[in-house]
Amino acid sequence: MIRWPDNSSNAVPRIAHQSFLKSHSMPQTDTKSPRPRTLFEKIWDNHVVHDEPGQQTMLYIDLQLVHEVTSAQAFEGLRLAGRRVRRPNLTVATPDHNVPTSDRGLPIADPISRKQVDTLRQNCKEFGIRIYDLGDPQQGIVHIIGPELGLTQPGMTIVCGDSHTSTHGAFGALAFGIGTSEVEHVLATQTLLQYKPKTCELRIDGRLPLGVTAKDLVLFLIGKLTASGGSGYCLEYTGSAVRALSMEQRMTVCNMSIEAGARAGMIAPDETTYNYLRGRQFAPKDFDAAVAKWRELPSDPGATYDRVEIYDAADIEPQVTWGTNPGQVVSVGQRVPDPQQFDSDDGHNLAHSRVHWLLHECPDRRPARRRGGGARVSRFRACGRHGGARQRASEAAGRVRRARPDLPRRGL
Amino acid sequence: MKPFTTHSGTVVAMDRANVDTDQIIPKQFLKRIERTGFGQFLFFDWRFLEDGSPNPEFELNQPLAAGASILLARRNFGSGSSREHAPWALDDYGIRVVIAPSFADIFYNNCFKNGMLPIVFTDAQVEELFQRAAKHAPYQLHIDLNNQTVSDDHGLNYPFEVQSFRRHCLLHGLDDIGLTLKHEPKIAEFEARHGQAPVAI
Numbered sequence: 001m002i003r004w005p006d007n008s009s010n011a012v013p014r015i016a017h018q019s020f021l022k023s024h025s026m027p028q029t030d031t032k033s034p035r036p037r038t039l040f041e042k043i044w045d046n047h048v049v050h051d052e053p054g055q056q057t058m059l060y061i062d063l064q065l066v067h068e069v070t071s072a073q074a075f076e077g078l079r080l081a082g083r084r085v086r087r088p089n090l091t092v093a094t095p096d097h098n099v100p101t102s103d104r105g106l107p108i109a110d111p112i113s114r115k116q117v118d119t120l121r122q123n124c125k126e127f128g129i130r131i132y133d134l135g136d137p138q139q140g141i142v143h144i145i146g147p148e149l150g151l152t153q154p155g156m157t158i159v160c161g162d163s164h165t166s167t168h169g170a171f172g173a174l175a176f177g178i179g180t181s182e183v184e185h186v187l188a189t190q191t192l193l194q195y196k197p198k199t200c201e202l203r204i205d206g207r208l209p210l211g212v213t214a215k216d217l218v219l220f221l222i223g224k225l226t227a228s229g230g231s232g233y234c235l236e237y238t239g240s241a242v243r244a245l246s247m248e249q250r251m252t253v254c255n256m257s258i259e260a261g262a263r264a265g266m267i268a269p270d271e272t273t274y275n276y277l278r279g280r281q282f283a284p285k286d287f288d289a290a291v292a293k294w295r296e297l298p299s300d301p302g303a304t305y306d307r308v309e310i311y312d313a314a315d316i317e318p319q320v321t322w323g324t325n326p327g328q329v330v331s332v333g334q335r336v337p338d339p340q341q342f343d344s345d346d347g348h349n350l351a352h353s354r355v356h357w358l359l360h361e362c363p364d365r366r367p368a369r370r371r372g373g374g375a376r377v378s379r380f381r382a383c384g385r386h387g388g389a390r391q392r393a394s395e396a397a398g399r400v401r402r403a404r405p406d407l408p409r410r411g412l
Numbered sequence: 413m414k415p416f417t418t419h420s421g422t423v424v425a426m427d428r429a430n431v432d433t434d435q436i437i438p439k440q441f442l443k444r445i446e447r448t449g450f451g452q453f454l455f456f457d458w459r460f461l462e463d464g465s466p467n468p469e470f471e472l473n474q475p476l477a478a479g480a481s482i483l484l485a486r487r488n489f490g491s492g493s494s495r496e497h498a499p500w501a502l503d504d505y506g507i508r509v510v511i512a513p514s515f516a517d518i519f520y521n522n523c524f525k526n527g528m529l530p531i532v533f534t535d536a537q538v539e540e541l542f543q544r545a546a547k548h549a550p551y552q553l554h555i556d557l558n559n560q561t562v563s564d565d566h567g568l569n570y571p572f573e574v575q576s577f578r579r580h581c582l583l584h585g586l587d588d589i590g591l592t593l594k595h596e597p598k599i600a601e602f603e604a605r606h607g608q609a610p611v612a613i
């Protein structure tokens with residue numbers, strides 16, 4: 001069994017920022033052609049370990065996030081082959097899927113969930129991986145704690161056995177979900193074999209109208225692209241409407257990239273990003289030097305994308321999904337398609353559809369009513385798996401209750 | 413991954429087409445956290461009766477198929493979902509070679525990833541093997557991956573095709589990770605140049 005120096009959750013982390021900054025300030029990209037490159041291309045180029053024509057590229061992975069559902073068989077594969085985790089210090093785990101939302105002092109009731117969480121704990125111990133376990137105040141949804149801890153940083157490659165890993169793209173990182181055998185591959189080699197995706201710029205110029213949130217923005221885009229339209233692309237969200245978003249809003253947008261079929265979505269880092277990261281636990285100690293490097297990441301003027309779509313933010317209204325896939329979305333002012341036109345299965349799902357009001361938003365808005373179904377869609381929900389998120393949700397609900405005493409209290 | 417060079421074993425003849433992954437390993441067994449131990453559930457719904465006792469009709473339960481390590485089936489073996497549990501279950505049961513006129517793509521790939529050899533023969537050749545399996549039971553086959561031949565003790569000798577890269581990986585027991593680790597010096601060199609992002613330990 002491998003033991004790391006101090007595995008208590010209060011351990012002061014050892015940080016390799018010196019070598020990180022040194023290496024990242026090396027002019028390794030200058031040797032390449034001066035062709036203007038996109039944010040995606042710069043990160044990709046910076047992480048190519050090995051490349052052969054016609055073959056998948058071997059990409060270096062800066063951070064792997066691990067949770068209990070997709071990792072057990074990967075660790076078992078390592079054990080069966082007598083392999084180790086190549087870079088335990090680039091691997092961070094947290095149980096976040098099958099964990100109780102309350103009474104965390106009690107054993108997990110569902111035996112399979114309990115076994116998965118116990119197995120993760122055991123694997124982390126055996127392979128020397130830092131785990132933010134239940135009871136750790138920093139435990140939470142893996143895509144939220146990465147940013148909150150400052151582990152997620154611009155220019156990094158980040159993977160996790162979870163399709164919503166695209167969330168981290170909000171920081172100008174290349175982040176995507178992988179399958180269990182790939183989890184094992186990254187654990188063992190710290191690299192991943194990937195075909196290079198195409199690039200797609202989604203530019204939203206102008207200002208989002210009052211009451212139109214990041215959730216509306218991304219649902220609008222998914223509606224345009226369709227639920228499979230982003231397939232094969234790495235999306236980059238650009239334009240003044242995107243620049244105006246907070247980090248939380250950017251995470252919402254990037255999180256949903258997968259709903260358009262894209263494995264990754266990203267937003268170039270800027271002052272908003274740096275301000276969010278400054279002072280976080282794992283943010284580089286020489287923060288200004290890091291920022292100076294990060295400033296080189298945004299797409300060069302004249303860089304070209306394989307596909308470009310341009311929208312005017314003023315055209316975007318609050319969005320409501322009505323169907324069984326996130327591409328089935330309309331503006332609140334529009335009608336949902338007539339259920340009669342669907343077969344019984346679709347009609348059934350339509351009746352049960354509801355909006356998962358993405359969190360980390362505090363819209364001060366009129367309660368929207370979904371036409372056709374009549375269901376109230378204005379509600380603040382946070383799944384209770386994430387302490388911080390739950391707290392912010394109830395604060396947001398409190399603010400709305402105070403501002404709009406006329407709204408029904410239930411469901412807020 | 414264990415290397416595959418030659419293999420001799422008993423054949424179990426499953427005269428069925430379109431054997432899909434949900435029959436190979438029914439979905440109620442997918443919640444396990446291991447990748448081993450699936451062999452006991454292989455072909456569960458066919459292999460066991462309602463009361464849990466072995467179904468005497470099922471091919472794998474025939475006395476002459478005891479200890480079989482070579483599975484003979486009809487076309488489109490391994491169709492259905494992409495679940496890697498199907499080759500895991502066959503492997504765990506002890507199957508090392510599957511012979512059929514055709515395979516589902518993903519299953520075919522997954523066999524190589526798990527150190528098993530899928531062999532494609534023509535319908536006529538597969539038919540011949542079925543007849544011999546019935547006649548000479550318990551029927552033994554000898555597989556030589558190096559020379560790409562399948563032979564029996566009664567004069568049969570069939571050459572088979574396998575993509576050379578896949579053959580190389582099987583012969584040397586190289587899975588994807590093993591292949592990547594052959595580039596270890598490149599990874600180490602990259603790490604020295606790239607440094608490590610500031611992450612916790």
Ligand code: SF4
Nearest residue numbers: 141359381382383389
């Ligand atoms: S409320 Fe929804 S978006 Fe927020 S953490 Fe929970 S699952 Fe994720």
